[in-house]
Amino acid sequence: MTDIQQAREIVCASGKKLVKEGLIARTWGNVSVRVSEREMIITPSGRKYDELHPEDMVLVDIYTLKYQGIKPSSELKLHCEIYKTRPHIQSVIHTHQLYASIVAAAQKDVEVLDPDHQKILGGTVIKAAPYALPNSKAITVDTAKAVGETNAALMANHGALCIGVNMENTFNVAHTLEAACKQFIEFKKIQSQ
Amino acid sequence: MNLKSAQELILQAQSYFDHHSEGYQTWGKVELKQVAIRVDKNKILISHPTKSLSEQTIQDFELIPSKGKTYFQKIFFWKWNMEVAFITKQEYASQVKETIPPILDDQAQLLGVNIKITNKPEDIICTLFSRYATILQNGQSICIGKTFEDTFVAAQLLEKTSKAWVEGKYLGGAIPINIIEAWAMQQFYLLKYSKEAQKNK
Numbered sequence: 487m488t489d490i491q492q493a494r495e496i497v498c499a500s501g502k503k504l505v506k507e508g509l510i511a512r513t514w515g516n517v518s519v520r521v522s523e524r525e526m527i528i529t530p531s532g533r534k535y536d537e538l539h540p541e542d543m544v545l546v547d548i549y550t551l552k553y554q555g556i557k558p559s560s561e562l563k564l565h566c567e568i569y570k571t572r573p574h575i576q577s578v579i580h581t582h583q584l585y586a587s588i589v590a591a592a593q594k595d596v597e598v599l600d601p602d603h604q605k606i607l608g609g610t611v612i613k614a615a616p617y618a619l620p621n622s623k624a625i626t627v628d629t630a631k632a633v634g635e636t637n638a639a640l641m642a643n644h645g646a647l648c649i650g651v652n653m654e655n656t657f658n659v660a661h662t663l664e665a666a667c668k669q670f671i672e673f674k675k676i677q678s679q
Numbered sequence: 680m681n682l683k684s685a686q687e688l689i690l691q692a693q694s695y696f697d698h699h700s701e702g703y704q705t706w707g708k709v710e711l712k713q714v715a716i717r718v719d720k721n722k723i724l725i726s727h728p729t730k731s732l733s734e735q736t737i738q739d740f741e742l743i744p745s746k747g748k749t750y751f752q753k754i755f756f757w758k759w760n761m762e763v764a765f766i767t768k769q770e771y772a773s774q775v776k777e778t779i780p781p782i783l784d785d786q787a788q789l790l791g792v793n794i795k796i797t798n799k800p801e802d803i804i805c806t807l808f809s810r811y812a813t814i815l816q817n818g819q820s821i822c823i824g825k826t827f828e829d830t831f832v833a834a835q836l837l838e839k840t841s842k843a844w845v846e847g848k849y850l851g852g853a854i855p856i857n858i859i860e861a862w863a864m865q866q867f868y869l870l871k872y873s874k875e876a877q878k879n880k
Binding site: 512582619620645 | 701703705781782783784785789835836842843844846847849851852853856860864
């Protein structure tokens, strides 16, 4: 577990990194880190990442959703659901990354073709949760179900969710998912020719 | 915006694009061809239509009335709350020949319920009605916004959506979101998020 101040700094820096690496844009996407069995630090709602400071990150109770100060990301329920159902998970990022979004727009599961990708993503198939409105109960429940015992899920017409044992690991999951989705599209392209 | 600020913005347009495109490189290639900035209610400043933006000086810009027959004039005359417009050449958007339905949440929120093809200047008020990007028949695109940054993001998002539409065909095709839900999402984004951002500042 990470202490609260350290977690604020990690989450803030990770938000900026997500933008820089093209995994999200503007105020989309969100990042969190677990700080205790029942608390997490998450990015605030409706703010541009490049304008954020560590003190803007929000401490949220995973079980009651209570917070103090700035309103947390509207996808906080999804983060809480992951922390509740996967106790060893320490960080969660929700991205709008390109290749995952392409597969998510087609509402297809990803066949993970590369064995190295399978190890990092924790499965041979990364599932796509059915389409649901953002911030709805359905998107929370269905996405957590699609993650299952793997480390990622697609969210139909929306983006992706990546989880890990620390932030570095979670970024690795996001990049690996991107590579796996790109490879899957290339494979389907060849198949269709 | 005054004339001097508009001139400055156009002079810096290419370097803004180069600097901010870093994170969007995987989304596809977006080339800025021409910029138009509203100076006041009746006038717009436009960059040279064919000369590279990085080589242009103030002498290459033209101050034109906002009422007229060109794409930019139609946009600025009818869309009074828009301040910036780009003509772009985009790798994937240029391959799209039909309306793209709402296939991604971020597309629906920022660009509008769908992305239409514009055949001639007279059509652009319809194709940009409640929308922030359109693809021209010649393969170029027009993106609009209230700020330079909004317009830049619209151009990048147009490219991401176009890529999802084009490449999605190999996966059996992108499946659209219900158009009413897409419209509701755009309204939600425009109202709630802008208020929230203000409140959280």
